[in-house]
Amino acid sequence: QNPATLDPRWREFSDGIFRLDKKLLVILDVTRLLDFTSSIKQAG
Numbered sequence: 001q002n003p004a005t006l007d008p009r010w011r012e013f014s015d016g017i018f019r020l021d022k023k024l025l026v027i028l029d030v031t032r033l034l035d036f037t038s039s040i041k042q043a044g
Contacts, residue, residue, distance in 0.1 A: 012036075 002011050013036070015027040 001016055002014050003017060006014065006017065010026070013028055013033045015029050017027070018025045
């Protein structure tokens with residue numbers, strides 16, 4: 001689950017964030033991220 005304080009730009013592509021020892025692990029939705037990247041390339 002994403003925290004409420006997560007930047008909306010990251011929230012769109014994140015499936016969750018986990019706290020590790022002195023680090024955060026962000027789980028990305030790769031399909032959404034690639035779809036977004038493809039739409040940018042097609043628009044340009």
